[in-house]
Amino acid sequence: MKDKSIHILNFVGLGFFEPAIRLAAGEEVKKNLIALFRKVLLPVLSVGLFLLLWHSGAMVLYTIEKDARIEKALTERGQEAADLERACIESNGKDCKISTLPTPSQVWSAYQSLLADHSIISGKKAAFLEKVSATNEKRIADGLDPITYTGRPSFVDQIWTSLKTVFAGFLLALFIAVPIGIMLGLSDTLRSSVNWLIQIFKPVSPVVWLLLVTMIVVTVSKGSDGDSAFTISFISVGLCSMWATLVNTTMGVSSVDKDYINVAKVLNLSMSQKVFKIILPSSFPLIFTGLRITLSVAWMVLIAIELLAQSPGLGSFVWEEFQNGSSESNSKIIVAMFVIGIIGFLLDRIMLTIQKFVTFTEETV
Amino acid sequence: METTTEKPKLRRSDNGLFADKYMLDISQLTKIYPTPKGDYVVLDDLDLKVKHEEFISIIGHSGCGKSTLLTMIAGLNPISRGTIVVNNQTIKGPGPDRGVIFQSPSLLPWMSAYDNVMLGVKQVFAHGTKKDRDDIVKYYLSKVGLEDAMHKKAKELSQGMQQRVGIARAFALKPKVLLLDEPFGMLDSLTRGELQDVLIEVWNQEKITAIMITHDVDESIFLADRVIMMTSGPRARVGDILEIDFERPRLRKDVLDHPDYYKYREHLINFLEH
Numbered sequence: 237m238k239d240k241s242i243h244i245l246n247f248v249g250l251g252f253f254e255p256a257i258r259l260a261a262g263e264e265v266k267k268n269l270i271a272l273f274r275k276v277l278l279p280v281l282s283v284g285l286f287l288l289l290w291h292s293g294a295m296v297l298y299t300i301e302k303d304a305r306i307e308k309a310l311t312e313r314g315q316e317a318a319d320l321e322r323a324c325i326e327s328n329g330k331d332c333k334i335s336t337l338p339t340p341s342q343v344w345s346a347y348q349s350l351l352a353d354h355s356i357i358s359g360k361k362a363a364f365l366e367k368v369s370a371t372n373e374k375r376i377a378d379g380l381d382p383i384t385y386t387g388r389p390s391f392v393d394q395i396w397t398s399l400k401t402v403f404a405g406f407l408l409a410l411f412i413a414v415p416i417g418i419m420l421g422l423s424d425t426l427r428s429s430v431n432w433l434i435q436i437f438k439p440v441s442p443v444v445w446l447l448l449v450t451m452i453v454v455t456v457s458k459g460s461d462g463d464s465a466f467t468i469s470f471i472s473v474g475l476c477s478m479w480a481t482l483v484n485t486t487m488g489v490s491s492v493d494k495d496y497i498n499v500a501k502v503l504n505l506s507m508s509q510k511v512f513k514i515i516l517p518s519s520f521p522l523i524f525t526g527l528r529i530t531l532s533v534a535w536m537v538l539i540a541i542e543l544l545a546q547s548p549g550l551g552s553f554v555w556e557e558f559q560n561g562s563s564e565s566n567s568k569i570i571v572a573m574f575v576i577g578i579i580g581f582l583l584d585r586i587m588l589t590i591q592k593f594v595t596f597t598e599e600t601v
Numbered sequence: 602m603e604t605t606t607e608k609p610k611l612r613r614s615d616n617g618l619f620a621d622k623y624m625l626d627i628s629q630l631t632k633i634y635p636t637p638k639g640d641y642v643v644l645d646d647l648d649l650k651v652k653h654e655e656f657i658s659i660i661g662h663s664g665c666g667k668s669t670l671l672t673m674i675a676g677l678n679p680i681s682r683g684t685i686v687v688n689n690q691t692i693k694g695p696g697p698d699r700g701v702i703f704q705s706p707s708l709l710p711w712m713s714a715y716d717n718v719m720l721g722v723k724q725v726f727a728h729g730t731k732k733d734r735d736d737i738v739k740y741y742l743s744k745v746g747l748e749d750a751m752h753k754k755a756k757e758l759s760q761g762m763q764q765r766v767g768i769a770r771a772f773a774l775k776p777k778v779l780l781l782d783e784p785f786g787m788l789d790s791l792t793r794g795e796l797q798d799v800l801i802e803v804w805n806q807e808k809i810t811a812i813m814i815t816h817d818v819d820e821s822i823f824l825a826d827r828v829i830m831m832t833s834g835p836r837a838r839v840g841d842i843l844e845i846d847f848e849r850p851r852l853r854k855d856v857l858d859h860p861d862y863y864k865y866r867e868h869l870i871n872f873l874e875h
Contacts, residue, residue: 495707498677501695503721503774513720517711595711 346567405473421489484526488519661831
């Protein structure tokens with residue numbers, strides 16, 4: 237049981253829990269205590285240090301902003317106005333809220349209010365669905381589209397939307413980059429003839445891809461009333477992120493171990509056997525590394541693209557909060573930042589785990 | 602192997618003629634690598650004939666072109682000039698009529714030992730039934746002592762075990778000629794001895810014409826009917842040929858105790874040192 241859970245933890249990349257489990261089993265106490273200190277306590281300490289620095293930095297910025305405001309009131313409207321301003325700021329009044337980098341505790345309360353907001357909205361949504369369910373059944377029976385909830389999406393809904401977009405974009409990248417990468421890897425001629433295209437388009441900024449995709453999608457989708465914002469953003473995400481997979485697949489396929497190729501030659505394997513039995517399995521590790529990079533790039537550009545394409549998701553959430561400028565906006569933006577970071581990390585871990593499942597490694601067991 | 606004509610050769614030949622006295626006929630074989638400083642001639646007008654069911658080993662210094670010769674017979678390396686005829690057919694590229702045992706086992710590490718052998722067997726015995734193919738794979742894997750490990754992934758096997766799979770894979774295809782490119786060069790001496798025994802045991806039953814490249818004088822005497830000594834390159838050619846007249850099947854102990862053994866050994870070492 238113990239060994240099994242350690243094995244699983246290591247497999248999914250959470251190996252730093254290992255000493256805690258070994259310690260709980262009463263194994264080599266001193267050694268595992270040191271390991272626990274190094275692998276768990278020190279990171280926790282560094283998180284604490286980070287929060288402390290953040291808090292004091294935020295306080296400094298707050299003071300600067302506060303002093304500037306009072307100073308301004310003093311020079312423009314005199315001593316009385318300055319005192320009023322100070323009292324207003326210190327009592328946290330609504331009209332004179334200071335907008336600067338929020339402290340960790342403000343971010344935490346913003347996080348909780350976002351969650352509370354989510355439960356209110358999902359409550360409303362459930363109530364709405366219940367109310368219209370009878371009507372919807374009738375509409376479906378009549379061949380009409382059911383009525384859907386069109387209220388404001390909550391933060392959690394935005395996360396799901398973003399994940400859906402990134403997943404669609406990732407799949408698009410996968411289905412474009414892997415087959416093309418295999419073809420390019422197999423043929424030197426093809427590779428050298430389209431190399432310019434890859435080299436030129438690879439460094440193009442996500443924003444430009446978005447504009448390009450918009451030009452095309454807007455024309456193509458003329459007359460249809462589909463969700464073109466989603467289409468535009470997922471295609472842009474796919475196009476921005478596919479290059480790592482394309483390059484890695486090409487490299488993996490073109491650099492298969494010569495011994496394996498000789499085996500294929502000696503056995504007179506057909507082209508398809510050669511590709512599926514030898515070339516693909518042996519280039520799997522490189523292809524997967526490419527896919528991992530693709531997924532993390534996709535997640536990174538997604539925010540910028542959603543922000544510009546006005547398509548719903550975390551990007552537009554951040555942008556709306558920034559435009560909104562309400563008292564909690566800055567804290568909510570920081571919450572979104574952490575959520576984006578943590579989800580990106582989790583996505584990478586998931587890819588790493590899948591990679592370990594499907595690829596061979598040279599290590600002997 | 603001097604009594605070739607008395608053996609029923611027809612069984613093993615495709616066209617059933619006595620004319621194909623030689624299984625492998627190499628004539629005026631030349632290999633030139635062009636370099637910026639002019640052509641580099643590795644092999645120059647090399648002639649070699651190998652009889653049916655003969656086991657020859659080729660010995661020579663590193664860089665003399667032994668491996669070049671073998672890869673050319675395998676069809677993996679283009680020929681600059683001359684011809685290679687296998688079983689009365691001029692070779693035009695690689696094919697399963699010539700089985701190769703590479704220096705590194707060259708197994709596909711993501712497949713099991715069984716699947717590695719099956720990959721080739723499926724190719725060669727495409728017309729047979731599934732059961733037949735399964736029998737062939739299992740037979741040869743158990744011949745090389747892997748009946749218990751045949752479903753292990755190749756990457757989980759030791760180097761020696763992997764090379765056993767390599768041997769099974771080559772024999773299972775029932776090639777006309779077996780080409781061995783320093784097959785035991787990467788193994789420690791104990792494992793090497795073991796694998797020589799495995800190889801000679803399987804070979805005694807199959808009697809496939811075999812050509813083995815080696816650095817090892819004792820290995821070449823123990824396994825071969827003839828030892829071909831190549832001169833040092835460039836422009837390497839056959840320098841000397843030594844017939845090894847031990848009875849088959851051979852046992853290592855008998856070979857080592859044989860009074861002629863040291864005579865052969867001295868001959869080979871003398872050639873290599875001069």
